[in-house]
Amino acid sequence: MxxxxxxxxxxxxxxxxxxxxxxxxxxxxxxxxxxxxxxxxxxxxxxxxxxxxxxxxxxxxxxxxxxxxxxxxxxxxxxxSPTGGNTGRRNIKLSTQLELWSSQMKLGVAFDSNTGFKLPNGANRSPDASWIKRERWEELTPEQQDKFVPLCPDFV
Known part of the structure; x- marks a missing residue:
């Protein structure tokens, strides 16, 4: 229900x-x-x-x-509901820093606030910014990568 x-x-x-x-x-x-x-x-x-x-x-x-x-x-x-202006500014700065770090380190992949995750407890959540280790991401099928990611992010 x-x-x-x-x-x-x-x-x-x-x-x-x-x-x-x-x-x-x-x-x-x-x-x-x-x-x-x-x-x-x-x-x-x-x-x-x-x-x-x-x-x-x-x-x-x-x-x-x-x-x-x-x-x-x-x-x-x-x-x-949508965020306010100041929250949106903080979110974009956080997401940008996470993506830059992720691209430089090449240890995993970063996601923005629009990415849905199917968590082990059954919830579907979209954190402001998140990151998953590359090995975990690459274990997923292309279909799993295209839908809500069936993993709990390693960093949110």
Missing amino acids: TSFLIPCSLFPVPCSLFPTVLFKLYFLFQKNILEVINMVYLPDTLELTINLSDEQFFQLCQDNRDLRFERTSEGYLIIM
Whole structure:
């Protein structure tokens, strides 16, 4: 069983108002009339339950490349919000330094924040920057290298 955890920061209106706005728009579209509708409030996190296999989760991510998903070991699907400017600047500096070191040392391969890893506990995570020893990377099949990497990185 997988649940979607949707942070309120993804909505262009306050989370507590989102269902009201959505419901009002739907109601007005269906009935074509203006009418006051009772307020409906949601908790800070919206939880929807759905079953997703590993392949379905991968396909969901491929079909929605403008969103970033992670999945916990319990099966909760987390929609990640974008970072702020300062965090983005720190992340690119970290990723650049890691890649430069990795290229110079030739001991492994570096990955950016878009790389998904299928961890031994069943979670799918995308660290800001990560690195895997070359031997471990080369043991993977081309298909495993193209999908979510079925390894825990050696460095994150």
